[in-house]
Amino acid sequence: MATESIPVNLITADALLQNWQGHRRLTRKTIEAFPEDKLFHFSVGGMRTFGEMALELIGMAVPLVEGVSSGQWKAFEPGNPGTKNELLLLWDAQTAQLDEKFPKIPLARFWVVEKAFGEWEMPALAMIQYAIDNEIHHRGEGYVYLRALGIQPPPFWERD
Template sequence: MATETATVNVVTADALLKSWQGHRRLTRRVIDAFPEEKLFQFSVGGMRPFSEMAWEFIRMAVPIVDGVATGKWEEFNKGEKPTTKSEILRLWDEQTAALDKKFPEIPPHRFYEVDKAFGQWEMPGIITIQYAIDNEIHHRGQGYVYLRALGIEPPPFWERD
């Protein structure tokens, strides 16, 4: 007996953005939970301080949305790395607003077109976006480990509002 597989759209672009922004709200709370000096200095097992991970997220999010939208892959913020928690959170909030503005500008066909993002990752746009989300979730988990090692209760991982 042959089985027929139907094509089902399981997520809209709007739902994907809402989900991503929920993850970003949670990651922002993780950043904010760190004491200033520990955000930039504390690490476990040779991993990077969480400030470095947050800087990575900042350098990826908007450039990925811009790249998926246009096919042009330019790095974000070639200036100085933030040196305070307030600078990281300011950049984070600016990016949150930029994502809400830019994400709806992605032409629908661009989600499925294959690009070589930043000359490194060759995949469809939607997978590149999912990579950014997965990367943030993965490293946020490291932030949870850091906070627990510092005796700080991290925010509940299921609260993304």
């Protein structure tokens, strides 16, 4: 294919971070859209609540960046927040940490293949993309929960 003979890269680390943070702003709005009594107590089809999914995302974001940077893989234990506000506080703390830690990833580390969190063996860059895709996926699930509750989700294209 033409792109194999001209392997020009398209996306910078900073663009990847900005895309991720844009998605994280939309996920934050999605958390906010849930009524307090539904965030950890409502789902469809026997699935997890959106609060539980958000905790999965929180458990991976900063630890992923730290693992890619250092080769030390350690999940974050977010404890057991029971309110929307506690969840958003955890979220916002990670937003600042990502902005601080992501730009410090040594460039060569993006291509190193490791078993992330002892489970996912792939190049670090693919693992970061996987984490972003996983967030988009779960947020899409959250949109259905909101619609099932009669609540309009935030517009998908709003990332500010």
